[in-house]
Amino acid sequence: MKRYLALATWGIALTVGLACLSGCGGSSNSTPPPPAASITSFTTSSATITAGQSTTLTGVFVNGTGVITPGNIAAVSGTAVTVTPTATTTYTLTVTPSSGAAVTATVSVTVNPAPPTITSFVASPTTITAGQSATLTGVFANGTGVITPGNISATSGTAVTVSPTATTIYTLTVTPSSGSAITATATVTVNPATTSISVNPGSPGIPVTSQLLGMNLAEWYDWPDNASSIISAFNATGIKAIRWPGGSWSDDFHWGYQPGSSALVTQYECQTASPVTGGWGGYSTFANFVNTIPLAGPYDLALTANYGTDEACTGGGDPNEAAAWAAAAVADGIVPSHMTVGNEEYGTWETDLHANAHDPATYAGAVTGSTGYYAQIKAASPHTLVGVVADAQSNCCVSDWDSTVLGNAAGSYDFVEYHFYPENPGGESDSYLVNSAPQVFTQSINLLKSELQTAGKPNTPIYVGEMGSVSSNPGKQSWSITQGLFAGQLLGEMMNDGISRATWWIGFGNCNGSAGNDSTSLYGWQDFGAYNVFSDGPSDTTCPGAGPIGTMSPTAVAFQLFSNVAITGQSVLAPTVTGDTTDVRAYAATNPGGTALVLFNVNETTPQQVVVTLTGKTSSGSVNVTTYDKALYDLSGSTTGTPADPSGTSTWAAPTTTNMGAQTLPLTLTLTPWSMNVLIIQ
16 A cells, blocks of 8 residues: 555656756746847948949848848848949848848949940041942940031941042041040041043044134223233233224224225214214224234234214214225235124114114115125225124024024125123122033034024134123123133133134223122132233222233133144044043144143032043153142132132232153043143143
């Protein structure tokens, strides 16, 4: 009984003892909370970077799991992570414990825009011929690209096409959203397009005459005191022919003859004031003029007979006066080669006291018959050619003038006289004058030839008695390089057209001062205009800067250059131009020294490369090139002109001549802008 009791007692004690092992001593039996998460630091290695760069973020923390946002980047305490933000960004480190609240820390990374960069900017090809194209390619970043000139939008790595007409430096500008732009350049060199000019010296055409090199003179200037200056200027220029006494003045001019008297009176002009015969008739007698200029030159002389007024200034012209004049010329030692009946009789501006003024039938009637101008002049001077005036249907005046005169007077004229002025005052255009007007002349001549064909008088010689750029009131174009280029081409057209004689209006004595068109739309530094193409000298203050008496304007220089080509006894050659037929013009003739060419570049700004070929020729013993161009004209200006002469000399630069010596053929040349060039290839 006692044994079992003891066992039972021990079991109870054991149970109690075990219970004390786990919870005795007064302690609770609940679980303590985990430690809180904490962040010691959250930093960046670079708080400011440039777009495209990277930085690191490092968080030091305990008792939780770390994540960095934006990006949801897992973070380990003390371990850096790399980020590459594209814009300024605030990063947040969030540390989350196993239980309880998360903690955060932030750090900002400032991102500055990347500066623009240009890796390359190239042209392909870098050299082209005028009329061709090139491409421009830029490789760049961090900005917007624009190529100038042209304001062409550029995309990195993408080529754009350009077609410059002259050598051009292109600039690629890359502009960032903020900050400074950067640039790079690429040059496209433009070589002139090569134009081929070929001439066959073995195929001569119509004859050439030096009588194309003529000038009008007028009795209001041509007195003995001026004779030496006139002759000096004319001879230096190569002038061969003269027309006298001068334009519309001719139809009022009376050289000294009076009906029924062998004695001469002082020359006079008809006038509207009383007495009508009292108008001033010039400085010297006709005999003095003949002796001091035409004979002294010597120069071929053409006269304009008075058709408009009789000796009393009360009626139409007197054929007897014209015949007496021709006879007097012969007596004075000179045979007038040409005598034209009147000046521009088709125009109302011309004095005509006939009952039917400016009437073609009346005019033709005065020319024909035994008492008409033709028979009377021929009787007095059989070797003088007698001519009538024609207008080639210029639409200025009488619509049927040519058809009536050429038809009714057929058989009573040896030539026809035509005047050419392609522009009217106020309507001048450099582009038209240089590029088109010379060819318009040939169109008019072809029309006149067809009129002569219709009248049954084909192959009648055509004398161009007057020509100029503008019909009246000339402005600065008249002494500019532009009229010079027109005059040079006009001489070439007349040579090709078979014109028998030509006289420019006018050599001396007709300055117009500042009364004409001096607009800035016309090229030229001078602020004066003149009909005359040689300076009248400082005594004529209305043309300041024209130089000493006899100084050549660009128009006179054109005559000087063409005198090397328009040589009597030579023949016209027909050059063929292929390539730039817009800007390059060519004329040619045989020459005592070989072959002569006159080449024009009518482009104002771009030089033209030409290759000259002579059929059957592979070499030349000597090549001479004489040039007059815009650059030489510009050097003649005043310091205040436009363009200005840098030296302010107010002198007129002469043409340049280059002896190239022996050359192989074909020959390559560069024609400067707005230039006239005479080549003599021996």
